[in-house]
Amino acid sequence: MTDWINSIPEAAQAYLAERRLDEVECIISDLPGIARGKAVPAGKFDKQEYFHLPDSIFYQTITGDWGEAAGDEGFIERDMILRPDMSTATAAPWTGDWTLQVIHDAYDRKGRPIPYAPRNVLKRIVDLYRAQGWEPVVAPEMEFYLVARNLDPAKQIEPMMGRSGRPAAARQAYSMSAVDEFGPVIDDIYDFAEAMGLEIDGITQEGGAGQLEINLRHGNPVKLADEVFYFKRLIREAALRHNCFATFMAKPIADEPGSAMHIHHSIIDMEDGTNLFSGPQGGETDAFFHFIAGLQNHLPSAIAMLAPYVNSYRRYVRDHAAPINLEWGRDNRTTGIRVPLSGPASRRVENRLAGMDCNPYLGIAASLACGYLGLMEEKRPEKQFKGDAYDGEEDVPRVLGQALDIFDDAKQLHELIHPDFARVYSIVKRTEYEEFLQVISPWEREHLLLNV
Structure with a gap:
């Protein structure tokens, strides 16, 4: 041993x-x-x-x-x-x-990778980049809620009770006292992460009641997906120690913001170690714009991988901290594609569409695949959006069925992620969707029972 x-x-x-x-x-x-x-x-x-x-x-x-x-x-x-x-x-x-x-x-x-294993899907995409002499780099952000224990699916999800004895308060984004409310849970998250060798870049209170965000340091996409995979488990375990649940649902509470897994991307030239998005004088390169165009042109085809459940589409609500379109902008959190403030060496592109409910291997693979298609096609993105992108037109699918229809037609994407994976994924997701459609919701009973 x-x-x-x-x-x-x-x-x-x-x-x-x-x-x-x-x-x-x-x-x-x-x-x-x-x-x-x-x-x-x-x-x-x-x-x-x-x-x-x-x-x-x-x-x-x-x-x-x-x-x-x-x-x-x-x-x-x-x-x-x-x-x-x-x-x-x-x-x-x-x-x-x-x-x-x-x-x-x-x-x-025969020793061949199983094409529909999620980690193999991501490795396949990373290998495409490496074949071009590029090393993709990502940094995920993980949003989640700490909620009261919920043993009855018919009961609405409620925020957890903080150490003050009051339910976690909403609209306290970046509040340190709000973070302190969850102190014992956060202490265990840090302790577990340290024991596991997982590095946390920071923990902040988000805008929802009991909603937190953990940022991870940038690095190899497979390694970072492994870390998100591990983090989801350790956060759930930490919450259970303190009589609450951690949930990664995209939209667990109706009137609160949803939970995203924002993905930051950059690409390193393997030959000289420079950022492909920055030129010798520090300016934005053609590759930078091609990558953004790839996200704009191909993310609609991949939404079913970034938003994999019926609940995922409840997050894309106008003026509710989630994008409703694929506009891009610099330092603009209302756009689906954001270019954060940075120096040339750390220039990156942020995809804000992925929900925290997605499989991290598949969410990162889908996002990188769309950027890769953009680099291959060498197209320019639409004009940068300035102002509030919630004033723009919606172009994100509103239901899972629509997203799956677009996904099924995306043959370019299928060739990258593997056609057999695309076949299996679509069948499994349509099976889930059909199961959901058999469920009669409280809204239907309340408003249709005696009124139609």
Whole structure:
């Protein structure tokens, strides 16, 4: 066991210092972003090079049902080969014993990556950039709510009770006293993150009641997606310790802002290490504008990956801290595509459309894929939007069904993310949508029962 433990990240080694490892959680992200896998005794993990899971985990909907996505051979639940990426080994500090988590990659029996495994989708897009001599860099921002425990789906979600004994207050963006209300939960988030070797760039109170934002440092897209995947789990665990829930729903509370996963992008020239978006004199390059044009022209096709549930589309509300169109602007938070203030070396483009409910691997992959298409097409974006973009026209789909129709027609995007992934993803999401349409809502009962 000593050999592989000596090769894992320093934080994981420090967590196990002078302790006996009990268990290893072998995990992989499914389409929604849920951790699937097996927990095995440390001694068994020491002897195994891989383990098996059926490919059907990628056909499962968020409700636990199944999409008919198995293909021509039928639903035979063929085993995949899951191999550990030991660079992802990290603590599971909320467990009762000494446990590590390790993210695995999925392959078929011939050693080919499973095309509908989300981590493989993102790796595929990163490889496209690298083939051009470019290294994509991203920095995600994670918004989420801490809410009161909710055991009844028919009951509205309510903000959590703060340490003052009052429910978390809305419209307190950037308030330090509001952050203090959640002090014990935040302390555990920091402690868990430190034990796991995850670096937090900052935590702020957002505009919603009990809404927080965690910023991550920029870096490799796969590594950052791994971190978001891990963070969602650790934040939920931290909240449960304090009798509340952490939710990453795009729109958990009707009159409060939604939760986004804003994605900042830049591209490094692998030959000289410079930012592709900045020229020798520090000006904006053609590549900078081509990337923005790619987001404008292709994000509509990818919205179903950035906003994967019916609830996701409740976030795109005019004047409610979420974009309603694909305008771009400098230092303008009303636009869907924002260019933040920065120097030439850190010039970047922010995609503000992705919801926090998206799978981080798929959300980042979709955003990078759209930018890549723009770089290949070398088109110019529309004129920069100045002013309040909420005054502009809406061009974001309003329902999941519409977004899936656009996604299904996006053959250019499918070639990048892999046609077989696009097929499986569409089937699973349409299955979820059809399940939702069978549900009669309280609004329908209240207003239609006796009035129509």
